[in-house]
Amino acid sequence: MNTTSDAVNVTLPPPVPATPVASHSSVALMASSPQIDPPDRFALRDGSESHKGEGGAPLLKVEGLSKYYGTRMGCADVSFSLWPGEVLAVVGESGSGKTTLLNCLSTNLEPSFGRALYRMRDEEFRNLYELSEAERRFLMRTDWGFVHQNPADGLRMTVSAGANVGERLMAVGDRHYGRIRATALDWLGRVEIAADRIDDEPRSFSGGMRQRLQIARNLVTSPRLVFMDEPTGGLDVSVQARLLDLLRSLVSELGLAAVVVTHDLAVARLLSHRMMVMKDGRVIEAGLTDRVLDDPREPYTQLLVSSILQV
Amino acid sequence: MSPTPTYNFAYLDEQTKRMIRRAILKAIAIPGYQAPFASREMPMPYGWGTGGVQITASIIGPDDVLKVIDQGADDTTNAVSIRAFFAKVANVATTTRTADATIIQTRHRIPERKLAEGQILVYQVPIPEPLRFLEPRETETRKMHALEEYGLMHVKLYEDIAKHGEIATTYAYPVKVEGRYVMDPSPTPKFDNPKMHMSEALQLFGAGREKRIYAVPPYTEVVSLDFEDHPFEIQTFTDPCAMCGAEGVYLDEVVLDDKGGHMYVCSDTDHCEERRLSGHRGVLSGDPLEAAE
Numbered sequence: 001m002n003t004t005s006d007a008v009n010v011t012l013p014p015p016v017p018a019t020p021v022a023s024h025s026s027v028a029l030m031a032s033s034p035q036i037d038p039p040d041r042f043a044l045r046d047g048s049e050s051h052k053g054e055g056g057a058p059l060l061k062v063e064g065l066s067k068y069y070g071t072r073m074g075c076a077d078v079s080f081s082l083w084p085g086e087v088l089a090v091v092g093e094s095g096s097g098k099t100t101l102l103n104c105l106s107t108n109l110e111p112s113f114g115r116a117l118y119r120m121r122d123e124e125f126r127n128l129y130e131l132s133e134a135e136r137r138f139l140m141r142t143d144w145g146f147v148h149q150n151p152a153d154g155l156r157m158t159v160s161a162g163a164n165v166g167e168r169l170m171a172v173g174d175r176h177y178g179r180i181r182a183t184a185l186d187w188l189g190r191v192e193i194a195a196d197r198i199d200d201e202p203r204s205f206s207g208g209m210r211q212r213l214q215i216a217r218n219l220v221t222s223p224r225l226v227f228m229d230e231p232t233g234g235l236d237v238s239v240q241a242r243l244l245d246l247l248r249s250l251v252s253e254l255g256l257a258a259v260v261v262t263h264d265l266a267v268a269r270l271l272s273h274r275m276m277v278m279k280d281g282r283v284i285e286a287g288l289t290d291r292v293l294d295d296p297r298e299p300y301t302q303l304l305v306s307s308i309l310q311v
Numbered sequence: 312m313s314p315t316p317t318y319n320f321a322y323l324d325e326q327t328k329r330m331i332r333r334a335i336l337k338a339i340a341i342p343g344y345q346a347p348f349a350s351r352e353m354p355m356p357y358g359w360g361t362g363g364v365q366i367t368a369s370i371i372g373p374d375d376v377l378k379v380i381d382q383g384a385d386d387t388t389n390a391v392s393i394r395a396f397f398a399k400v401a402n403v404a405t406t407t408r409t410a411d412a413t414i415i416q417t418r419h420r421i422p423e424r425k426l427a428e429g430q431i432l433v434y435q436v437p438i439p440e441p442l443r444f445l446e447p448r449e450t451e452t453r454k455m456h457a458l459e460e461y462g463l464m465h466v467k468l469y470e471d472i473a474k475h476g477e478i479a480t481t482y483a484y485p486v487k488v489e490g491r492y493v494m495d496p497s498p499t500p501k502f503d504n505p506k507m508h509m510s511e512a513l514q515l516f517g518a519g520r521e522k523r524i525y526a527v528p529p530y531t532e533v534v535s536l537d538f539e540d541h542p543f544e545i546q547t548f549t550d551p552c553a554m555c556g557a558e559g560v561y562l563d564e565v566v567l568d569d570k571g572g573h574m575y576v577c578s579d580t581d582h583c584e585e586r587r588l589s590g591h592r593g594v595l596s597g598d599p600l601e602a603a604e
Binding site (some may be wrong): 060141163177181198 | 454461462463465466469470472473538539540541571
């Protein structure tokens with residue numbers, strides 16, 4: 001772990017176009033990596049289509065991020081890079097520092113050490129923790145999204161679904177009611193909410209609908225990076241399955257980069273390209289999702305994977 | 312008999328007046344910004360105009376002429392008692408005539424007669440924060456003002472259109488002052504919003520319970536928020552005033568009987584009186600119609 005800060009500097013560039021874009025590409029990449037999967041290989045990517053044409057620069061570079069609550073450690077020395085179009089899952093049991101990490105990344109919390117460099121739309125890397133509050137909040141409602149586990153935290157429960165989706169548009173200066181409403185309708189359709197519910201308050205929505213509405217609300221400004229905190233938590237499995245399906249198609253359609261925090265390995269398997277396993281605030285294993293789940297190396301990861309209930 | 316209590320001129324002590332004047336100056340320097348001030352207890356309940364009374368007490372001088380209106384009327388309880396209060400504690404001249412007043416304290420109307428340079432309009436404000444009903448946290452609304460995050464205000468207007476087909480907010484209609492701060496014009500009907508724009512008179516707003524003072528200096532841009540495809544509109548009335556026949560003024564509906572009979576009269580009593588004195592007549596003014604003109 002001590003080598004992380006150096007490691008970021010030697011982060012491999014994304015796969016060259018010569019890499020065959022096939023389902024085996026990840027296997028090929030893995031084969032060429034050293035026997036152990038150290039943190040400096042977090043930068044590995046699965047080489048899927050969506051990464052192409054991005055000039056190869058990561059969207060987010062996290063370097064030695066640590067958060068202490070007084071003397072208690074929330075998370076320590078986390079480093080990774082995230083490329084456009086890539087979904088990174090952060091898994092681990094509760095109390096492992098996943099949410100602390102997510103809150104640091106989304107600038108809801110200020111880390112004690114380390115930095116997170118984000119590639120702004122002008123292609124310049126800026127340290128998130130050195131941005132002014134105005135810039136951070138602007139980022140939060142334009143370039144980023146945050147999907148809360150509890151939709152009530154991410155929605156305005158007392159205004160209509162249409163206004164929930166339209167709020168970000170109005171926040172960035174759209175002043176045309178007809179256009180805002182049309183966009184809201186379009187997004188409700190994309191997240192499978194019936195058009196005639198547009199003027200209903202989310203209070204009257206089911207849990208799954210609320211979560212889909214929250215997703216629409218976040219994606220309406222075409223963010224480049226979305227943070228998700230247990231997006232399927234608290235939903236029953238059939239609703240979960242549809243939501244995951246939806247998230248998967250939206251992510252690939254829009255080329256979103258996402259950091260998904262979950263304790264549900266199945267969610268990680270379905271959604272993410274890469275995965276980090278956290279324990280006691282530290283990243284203990286990271287790699288391609290399929291590799292980590294099919295061939296876990298750390299004893300704790302092995303425990304985690306073998307703990308999945310089989311039906 | 313106990314001796315008659317004596318008050319400092321205009322009731323408030325001089326230190327308090329200085330404190331309030333400083334807040335007023337700050338408010339004028341930053342149009343639309345809610346300057347906090349150490350609101351005092353006044354001999355009246357919160358919600359009855361303690362903010363407006365404190366501003367008036369701080370700016371009034373022996374030569375001032377005071378007019379007080381409540382919903383446009385000079386003769387309602389609130390207006391009469393505040394006028395009497397200042398006549399007693401400041402010994403100033405009072406008037407009901409808009410043109411003669413140097414200070415007009417108002418509750419929820421702007422006089423119909425165009426105010427002139429040198430006049431000061433003092434508003435009594437119950438809730439100064441335009442974002443309050445959308446965002447209950449004061450820390451958050453202050454941040455929103457500081458960072459100019461006013462998207463939420465349009466969410467409210469969006470909801471109006473979605474629910475009612477039009478912007479249904481008819482009073483306390485939010486405005487943007489000098490292109491910067493979103494401000495609550497106190498619960499005046501939106502009919503009066505255009506009068507705030509480029510007004511020649513100084514406009515001061517006092518919220519006693521909420522301890523805030525804000526201001527619109529003369530000749531300041533005041534724009535009512537709206538959507539491109541749902542532009543801001545003021546109320547219109549089909550009938551003219553039944554007393555003075557005025558059109559294009561704000562009217563009150565007065566119920567006449569229990570059979571649905573009603574009439575519309577000027578909300579601004581001084582304006583109505585003045586028109587009647589100069590010979591204008593409405594359908595219910597009691598005089599023969601030919602007396603008009």
